[in-house]
Amino acid sequence: MQIREVQQQVDAYISQFKEGYFPPLVNLARLTEEVGELARELNHRFGPKKKKANEPEGDVALELGDVVFVCVVLANQLGIDLDDAVARTLGKYRVRDAERWERKEGNGERGTGNGSP
Numbered sequence: 001m002q003i004r005e006v007q008q009q010v011d012a013y014i015s016q017f018k019e020g021y022f023p024p025l026v027n028l029a030r031l032t033e034e035v036g037e038l039a040r041e042l043n044h045r046f047g048p049k050k051k052k053a054n055e056p057e058g059d060v061a062l063e064l065g066d067v068v069f070v071c072v073v074l075a076n077q078l079g080i081d082l083d084d085a086v087a088r089t090l091g092k093y094r095v096r097d098a099e100r101w102e103r104k105e106g107n108g109e110r111g112t113g114n115g116s117p
Contacts, residue, residue, distance in 0.1 A: 002083060003072075003082040003083045003086060004081065004082070004083045006068075006072055006082075007072055007075060007076055007081075007082060010069065010072045010073060010076060011076050014073065014076075021073065021076070021077040022073075024074060024077060024078065027070055027073050027074050027077070028074070030070050030073075031067065031070040031071065031074065034063065034066040034067045034069075034070055035067055037058075037063050037066065038060070038063040038064060038066075038067055040058070041058040041059075041060050041063050042060065044058065045060070
């Protein structure tokens with residue numbers, strides 16, 4: 001699915017409600033909350049702060065999905081085409097960081113698909 005399709009689906013979902021889009025600063029606060037929830041899950045899994053025995057395991061994928069959802073909401077209400085924005089961002093990184101990281105042997109492209117450069 002293209003990001004543009006995600007933007008259209010999010011817009012269709014939000015457009016069915018009278019309230020519509022919340023103001024951008026409200027959505028920024030929502031994004032901050034969602035990033036905090038993601039950070040909490042990652043800290044429990046990989047950091048020094050482990051969950052209590054009675055706390056259920058969280059879903060990092062869902063937390064990431066929540067972050068993406070709110071980013072899409074912000075883009076929609078600000079009239080930003082995320083397909084274009086992400087393409088421009090990837091181009092920026094390819095140029096800016098072209099010689100920053102040590103490449104793997106025999107690999108002309110960077111990145112491991114696991115969050116590394």
